[in-house]
Amino acid sequence: MRKSSLSLTVQMGALLAGLAVLVFFSVGFYLFQALASQLRDRDDVELRERLAQVQHLLEETSNADAIATDPHRFLDVVEVRRGLLLVIRDSHGADLMANTPDRSFIPPQGSGMANVRRADGAEVRVLAGTGRVGKSGQQVQLILARSDVERSALLKAYQVKVLSAAVAGALLSATLGFFLVRHGLGKVRALASQARQVTAHNLAIRLDAESAPEELRLLADSFNEVLERLQASFDSLSQFADDLAHDLRTPLNNMMLQTEVLLAQPRSTDDYQQLLASNHEEAARLARMVESILFLARADHDQVSLSTESLDAKEELERIAEYFEGPASDVGVRFSVAATGHVTADPQLLRRAVSNLVANAVRYTPPEGGIMLEANVEGPAVAISVTNPGPGIDAADLPRIFDRFYRSDKARSSKSSSAGLGLAIVKSIMALHRGQVTVHSVPHGLTRFTLIFPG
Secondary structure (H helix, E strand, O other): OOOOOOOHHHHHHHHHHHHHHHHHHHHHHHHHHHHHHHHHHHHHHHHHHHHHHHHHHHHOOOOHHHHHHOOHHHHHHOOHHHOEEEEEEOOOOOEEEEOOOOOOOOOOOOOEEEEEEOOOOOEEEEEEEEEEEOOOOEEEEEEEEEEOHHHHHHHHHHHHHHHHHHHHHHHHHHHHHHHHHHHHOHHHHHHHHHHHOOEOOEOOOOOOOOOOOHHHHHHHHHHHHHHHHHHHHHHHHHHHHHHHHHHHHHHHHHHHHHHHHHHOOOOOHHHHHHHHHHHHHHHHHHHHHHHHHHHHHHHHOOOOOOOOEEEEHHHHHHHHHHHOHHHHHHOOOEEEEEEOOEEEEOHHHHHHHHHHHHHHHHHHOOOOOEEEEEEEEEOOEEEEEEEEEOOOOOOOOHHHOOOOOOOOOHHHHOOOOOOOOHHHHHHHHHHHOOOEEEEEEOOOOEEEEEEEEOO
16 A cells, blocks of 8 residues: 655645744744843833932932931832832831832842842842932932833733744745745646656657756756666667567578478488488577577676686687687688786686687688787786678677677678677676777778776
8 A cells, every 4th residue: 555645845835834933933032032131121220210319319308207208209209000119228227218018029138239039929120229318418228129010011912922923924934835835846747747758658758857947957867868778778678579589580480491391291311310400400509599698688687696817818818719720720710819918807708708709700701811819918907809801890880789689791690600699798798897898890801809807
């Protein structure tokens, strides 16, 4: 069962909403703290100003008793309804004037600014100081405080507004973000629609990478490259299937036709023996073809294990030349070997690759011609080449001679025992060794195949 998942639009919209909530609430928290700090600083300034006014009024008061008998001047400076509290005490601690019966906010000692919690749990900001009364110079204690009720109410109202703005901003950002993401991903949907049109029968379609955003252009180009490789592989597979069917049909038809002709009427023992020999030859040809196809299939999937070792290049080339000495002498072809150095390779695969090249060289070298086998050290690599004279290979055929079942000599291919897999096997062997094979051919001149083994 396919596991359901949220669309990319929903996921990105939710992500934008989450970021918007985080940003709005962070900004709101910062503004709230900034306002609270500013209000606290403003209250401190106001307390100091009020204390200075009280001290000034004390200087205009004749004596301490006048403070108790005429407190209205002081009450006008500190208004209880605004949360301002004032207590004036003499030097012995007796109250001279107070605008509140509460004494829980009075600090036990000292002067200066402090936070004090009242008996009812409210926090007040307290400023304690001293003053001198009139000309008598009598010193009194001043305790001035401001309740946080007004400030708390203001901050609470501000907090509600900030929260409301943050929620509204987050919802608006989430909504706009969803539609913006949806609009932005429209190009993705367009590319997906183009990709859905690609089928096995219509591999020529390519995504329109030019109209895609820059972030998606790399994806579209990569997808088009995959389609290029897929189309090439599909065409190669189709051609391979056609060539395979054709090459398998020829020996099978030969075997069936010869057998039907022979069985049409009684034959002698010699005729049956000739038929069996011919059928055995065709069966051997089929077996070699199947073995080559299986090798190529295993090589394509890296299922061929390598057992590399250091080999004497001259010794290996002389061994191959000796093996082909008989077939070559039958057609008047001679060998020459000039090799130096050691090559690191799998012995069996090296011999198979070079033997395939030599077999082709023997097939196309004219009588009295010579085949040169060479090996040279080129830096960290070793190059093994097979050179022979002959008709050469047309420039138009060079890019395809390593394709499976491809034969450049169409006139001779039907008569040849070759299935057109030899050079494809050479290319696969070199790919297994992380090397390469090159070819240089001059029409009616020399043809040179070179195997380059890395060091």
